[in-house]
Amino acid sequence: MVTIEQVAQHAGVSVATVSRTLNNSPAVKAATAQRVRQAIEELRYVPNQPARNLRRNESQVILALAPNFSNPYYSRILTGIGDRAWELEYSVLVCNTLGHANSELRFLKMLESHQADGAILLGCHWDYGWLARFAQQSHIVQCCEYVPDLACPSVSIDNYAATREMVAYLQGLGHSRIAMIGADNQYISTRLRRQGYLDILAEAGLEPRAELYRLADAEYSFASGLAAAQELLAETPRPTAIFCVSDILALSVISAAQELGLDVPGDLTVTGFDDVDYTTIVHPYLTTVSQPCHEMGRRSVDLLLDGLQNGKAVPSERTFLPHRLMKRESAAPPKFAETI
Amino acid sequence: MVTIEQVAQHAGVSVATVSRTLNNSPAVKAATAQRVRQAIEELRYVPNQPARNLRRNESQVILALAPNFSNPYYSRILTGIGDRAWELEYSVLVCNTLGHANSELRFLKMLESHQADGAILLGCHWDYGWLARFAQQSHIVQCCEYVPDLACPSVSIDNYAATREMVAYLQGLGHSRIAMIGADNQYISTRLRRQGYLDILAEAGLEPRAELYRLADAEYSFASGLAAAQELLAETPRPTAIFCVSDILALSVISAAQELGLDVPGDLTVTGFDDVDYTTIVHPYLTTVSQPCHEMGRRSVDLLLDGLQNGKAVPSERTFLPHRLMKRESAAPPKFAETI
DNA sequence: TTGTATGCGTTATCAT
DNA sequence: ATGATAACGCATACAA
Numbered sequence: 001m002v003t004i005e006q007v008a009q010h011a012g013v014s015v016a017t018v019s020r021t022l023n024n025s026p027a028v029k030a031a032t033a034q035r036v037r038q039a040i041e042e043l044r045y046v047p048n049q050p051a052r053n054l055r056r057n058e059s060q061v062i063l064a065l066a067p068n069f070s071n072p073y074y075s076r077i078l079t080g081i082g083d084r085a086w087e088l089e090y091s092v093l094v095c096n097t098l099g100h101a102n103s104e105l106r107f108l109k110m111l112e113s114h115q116a117d118g119a120i121l122l123g124c125h126w127d128y129g130w131l132a133r134f135a136q137q138s139h140i141v142q143c144c145e146y147v148p149d150l151a152c153p154s155v156s157i158d159n160y161a162a163t164r165e166m167v168a169y170l171q172g173l174g175h176s177r178i179a180m181i182g183a184d185n186q187y188i189s190t191r192l193r194r195q196g197y198l199d200i201l202a203e204a205g206l207e208p209r210a211e212l213y214r215l216a217d218a219e220y221s222f223a224s225g226l227a228a229a230q231e232l233l234a235e236t237p238r239p240t241a242i243f244c245v246s247d248i249l250a251l252s253v254i255s256a257a258q259e260l261g262l263d264v265p266g267d268l269t270v271t272g273f274d275d276v277d278y279t280t281i282v283h284p285y286l287t288t289v290s291q292p293c294h295e296m297g298r299r300s301v302d303l304l305l306d307g308l309q310n311g312k313a314v315p316s317e318r319t320f321l322p323h324r325l326m327k328r329e330s331a332a333p334p335k336f337a338e339t340i
Numbered sequence: 341m342v343t344i345e346q347v348a349q350h351a352g353v354s355v356a357t358v359s360r361t362l363n364n365s366p367a368v369k370a371a372t373a374q375r376v377r378q379a380i381e382e383l384r385y386v387p388n389q390p391a392r393n394l395r396r397n398e399s400q401v402i403l404a405l406a407p408n409f410s411n412p413y414y415s416r417i418l419t420g421i422g423d424r425a426w427e428l429e430y431s432v433l434v435c436n437t438l439g440h441a442n443s444e445l446r447f448l449k450m451l452e453s454h455q456a457d458g459a460i461l462l463g464c465h466w467d468y469g470w471l472a473r474f475a476q477q478s479h480i481v482q483c484c485e486y487v488p489d490l491a492c493p494s495v496s497i498d499n500y501a502a503t504r505e506m507v508a509y510l511q512g513l514g515h516s517r518i519a520m521i522g523a524d525n526q527y528i529s530t531r532l533r534r535q536g537y538l539d540i541l542a543e544a545g546l547e548p549r550a551e552l553y554r555l556a557d558a559e560y561s562f563a564s565g566l567a568a569a570q571e572l573l574a575e576t577p578r579p580t581a582i583f584c585v586s587d588i589l590a591l592s593v594i595s596a597a598q599e600l601g602l603d604v605p606g607d608l609t610v611t612g613f614d615d616v617d618y619t620t621i622v623h624p625y626l627t628t629v630s631q632p633c634h635e636m637g638r639r640s641v642d643l644l645l646d647g648l649q650n651g652k653a654v655p656s657e658r659t660f661l662p663h664r665l666m667k668r669e670s671a672a673p674p675k676f677a678e679t680i
Numbered sequence: 681t682t683g684t685a686t687g688c689g690t691t692a693t694c695a696t
Numbered sequence: 697a698t699g700a701t702a703a704c705g706c707a708t709a710c711a712a
Contacts, residue, residue, distance in 0.1 A: 004705065004707095013682075014683045020682090046452040048394075050454050051688095052707075053706095076410065079410065091455065094433075103426070113388065114689095281591055281618070282594075354699045355689090355699090355700095368698080388688090388690070391704090393690090394689080395703080
């Protein structure tokens with residue numbers, strides 16, 4: 001391995017001068033810099049980044065903790081994070097936590113051992129105490145999900161508003177028997193969507209009915225969606241619309257409906273959430289809420305590095321990015337006037 | 341920050357002893373080790389990993405270069421890589437190359453700057469010369485794709501055999517007018533699948549017809565698959581089966597067929613490749629080739645670390661893992677006897 | 681403008 | 697079994 005010292009000898013200068021040249025210090029004469037650069041070229045010298053980082057006490061690495069990378073929703077955010085980090089010359093260590101708290105903890109400990117300068121969390125457990133500790137001692141930003149009372153910046157859409165918009169749209173279409181499939185987890189998005197659904201129903205003077213609210217599992221799995229859908233479609237009278245908290249769940253509802261010979265949206269309106277890839281692969285194209293995943297990832301990086309570079313000053317604690325209601329084929333007015 | 345020195349003072353020993361304790365050296369008396377551990381506990385000492393790495397000249401990090409993370413096929417492999425690395429206490433830097441050669445190069449340079457100990461490549465350009473250089477100087481393994489004449493271990497399925505199996509299965513079903521949608525890239529998998537298709541046709545005494553072989557774009561995009569499918573379905577006589585080199589392309593064919601009022605598999609047999617998530621979301625469930633993505637990822641890590649730890653001795657240059665033919669709903673015998 | 685010397689937090693060599 | 701000390705490769709305060 002060729003070191004800075006050999007470059008110095010070859011160029012006939014001291015290691016300090018080489019180091020200055022490497023770091024573009026203006027204090028080095030152009031001619032000298034030229035000689036140094038030539039020596040670097042000739043010896044094919046490549047700086048040892050860990051050594052530099054040790055000295056500077058930084059790693060140029062950020063962590064991105066995600067419950068999985070199979071979900072295209074997370075994939076997109078991670079892509080955004082990667083893109084922005086690439087531009088800013090940071091590396092991103094993508095950590096697949098599998099939703100396990102102990103995995104999250106082990107990954108976050110890389111902050112303490114100086115293997116990473118900061119972390120972006122996309123969905124993380126918070127009921128263990130250690131999250132608050134890390135948020136205090138380290139640079140962390142939350143993306144898409146956030147813990148309400150955690151002093152840690154976040155980037156997400158306004159889930160409450162988006163849900164209200166979607167359900168109001170269904171009401172506008174003429175639906176009043178609107179069911180919902182939520183998820184069996186404690187994510188803030190899940191809670192806000194549930195609240196938005198309940199509130200908008202209440203405002204329309206509709207009593208929320210327990211039998212119209214079902215839960216898929218924590219990971220929004222297709223199978224659990226199918227089960228919830230089957231229960232919902234067995235109700236009498238049947239709901240005329242089903243609002244799902246994820247696209248994959250909406251697809252499972254469509255599947256269950258077709259199994260029963262029901263036409264979507266003719267006999268049943270179905271809506272999803274997130275607008276991931278497979279919403280427009282098969283008809284009916286899904287009516288859903290589009291999240292700016294890529295941009296959310298990018299903003300998270302910017303927020304994190306702001307904190308890293310300008311002390312701990314973060315622009316605002318909660319950043320909400322605009323969502324979009326994607327009106328496509330899976331939602332339509334109910335066929336017949338309904339009786340409640 | 342608390343350092344090894346402070347721990348040493350607190351425990352009344354030298355830094356050497358603390359270091360030995362940290363590394364479980366048997367040369368330290370149990371009682372002393374106990375004192376040290378207590379000091380570590382009390383001071384909440386966390387070793388500085390970069391400093392250790394500098395000294396040991398390693399990083400405990402491996403690179404994983406993928407053309408994107410959106411494709412669930414890559415996601416699964418990356419998950420396998422991450423899982424195995426986690427078990428072996430390595431971190432993985434997931435690099436989204438976007439299929440750009442300059443991105444690949446920049447990421448691979450992290451090997452030279454000691455930011456990573458090795459790399460796993462899932463699809464990478466090889467026509468620039470530098471790949472051979474890295475393969476020589478660094479520890480690299482190729483996963484799912486490989487460059488035939490590159491002296492670098494690889495893990496993949498046997499694409500040629502898998503394709504022959506699939507097309508033979510279609511022939512067994514009674515098809516003889518079998519079209520293929522390939523992809524406009526130079527991946528070894530693409531080339532072997534094409535060759536397998538041509539060979540098995542030839543062996544059945546069928547002349548390959550140029551109009552039955554179409555190309556999707558390099559990334560197997562749904563849109564490009566749709567275009568290829570439309571061309572194919574406009575042929576007369578129409579092919580009775582279409583073999584696609586990716587599941588997403590198969591879905592696009594089904595979509596195009598339905599657009600024309602054709603039933604799959606009644607009027608047209610369609611098969612995919614990879615067996616990713618969305619093959620069983622909507623009917624007809626896709627007949628496809630299943631790849632052991634997760635295991636391929638894991639094996640890549642094992643292979644890489646074997647090379648890292650036991651010198652450069654790798655068990656074998658080309659590792660082929662078993663694939664599986666998934667016979668589901670999208671393939672069936674042709675409706676009518678055909679005339680060639 | 682450039683060089684000398686010290687330190688970043690470890691591990692490892694050589695004593696004892 | 698333990699301690700003193702020299703690296704590891706680089707950046708920087710201070711001198712010149």
